[in-house]
Amino acid sequence: MDKRETIQKTEQYVRSLLENDASGHDWWHIDRVRRMGITLAKKEGADEFIVEMAALLHDVADEKIAGNEEKGLSAVTSWLEQMPLSNDDKEHIIDIISSVSFKGGHGKKPHTIEGMVVQDADRLDAIGAIGIARTFMYAGSRGHLMHDPFLPYREKITKEEYRHGRSTAINHFYEKLLKLKEWMNTESAKQIALKRHQFMERFLHQFYQEWDEQYENVN
Ligand code: ADP
Ligand code: NI
Numbered sequence: 001m002d003k004r005e006t007i008q009k010t011e012q013y014v015r016s017l018l019e020n021d022a023s024g025h026d027w028w029h030i031d032r033v034r035r036m037g038i039t040l041a042k043k044e045g046a047d048e049f050i051v052e053m054a055a056l057l058h059d060v061a062d063e064k065i066a067g068n069e070e071k072g073l074s075a076v077t078s079w080l081e082q083m084p085l086s087n088d089d090k091e092h093i094i095d096i097i098s099s100v101s102f103k104g105g106h107g108k109k110p111h112t113i114e115g116m117v118v119q120d121a122d123r124l125d126a127i128g129a130i131g132i133a134r135t136f137m138y139a140g141s142r143g144h145l146m147h148d149p150f151l152p153y154r155e156k157i158t159k160e161e162y163r164h165g166r167s168t169a170i171n172h173f174y175e176k177l178l179k180l181k182e183w184m185n186t187e188s189a190k191q192i193a194l195k196r197h198q199f200m201e202r203f204l205h206q207f208y209q210e211w212d213e214q215y216e217n218v219n
Pocket of ligand 2: 029
């Protein structure tokens, strides 16, 4: 099995796992992260094979899919065992996935350029027009409101508040999305992030404008 086949087999495996996923980790998210990962890898001189493999597998270890993080990571490990990879490559891919996909690892800086590229690609998919769309999909799936003008913006939401619907899609921008451009590891990702960030600011501006117009018309 050569590298191309290893990628193809891994792609099939991930597709079949995510087929029925409704938690915002559908196959097309994985495919975008993989493609963005390869683009960034070329610019940053990172190993494209490692980046593509880690991008394909990055959400398999997510607790929303695997049940919990340990189960997810052992699924990734057993998958990699079946692939013709060197031990170094296997360990490298696992290391990337544990810093990129884990909840606790979201703020953790990856150890290698390949890890930085995959983390940047995943974060770029959370901003811009697609990031906005994903946010409203996610909020809808959790039964959150789109916006609540009486809810003060908060940068931190507790689990309790989530459970009681005290979070909104709009609040997620302040909690996370507007911060992501500062969190990019690579210069190439920072450039893309800036454009996507500016689009989110325009979106929010127009959103509030339309919202406020309704009240002005009535009074
Ligand atoms: P990933 O690591 O692939 O970005 P996440 O589980 O962190 O996956 O998020 C999936 C998508 O849902 C992202 O676009 C993210 O911004 C969005 N999201 C996560 N939490 C919330 C939330 N509380 N409200 C709205 N959108 C959210
Ligand atoms: Ni992801």
